[in-house]
Amino acid sequence: MPPNTPYFLMGDLNAIPETPEIKLLSQSMxxxxxxxxxxxxxxxxTFNGFNPSVAPTRRIDYIFASRDSIRVISYATFSDLVDQRFPSDHFPVVARCELLKK
Incomplete structure (x- = not known):
């Protein structure tokens, strides 16, 4: 990949921020x-297990961005109920980013 090429890594990584794998990703992204x-x-x-009566504490869903080519403007976790139920066992996460010109 050419230098300064923007890239993202996102998804359910099944690991909380304190684990070695997330710490390793955070060193380069x-x-x-x-x-x-x-x-x-x-x-x-971000993980709710379809249970709206318990406040979710486990963050296992991430959006990582390359360091030198992307500016992170905002981030959101959406936890809306639909008909008093969660539509998924994970909350959607969204990041608004800007690609930087080099």
Whole structure:
């Protein structure tokens, strides 16, 4: 890959931020929740297990961005209920980013 090529890594990584694998990824990429410049919206937990009566605490879903070619503007975790149920056992996470010109 050419230098300064923007890239993302995202998904359900089944690991919380304190685990070695997430710490390793964080050494070479930006965790968009942590590096958001303007806004972080919503809770940190992303796994809800379809249980709306328990506040989610496990963050296992991520969006990582390349360090030198992407500016992270905002990050959000959406936890809306639909008909009093979660549509998924994971909350969607969204990052608004800007590709930087080099």
């Amino acid at each position: 930006n965790d968009t929740r942590i590096h958001s410049e303007v806004t972080v919206f919503g809770q940190s937990g």
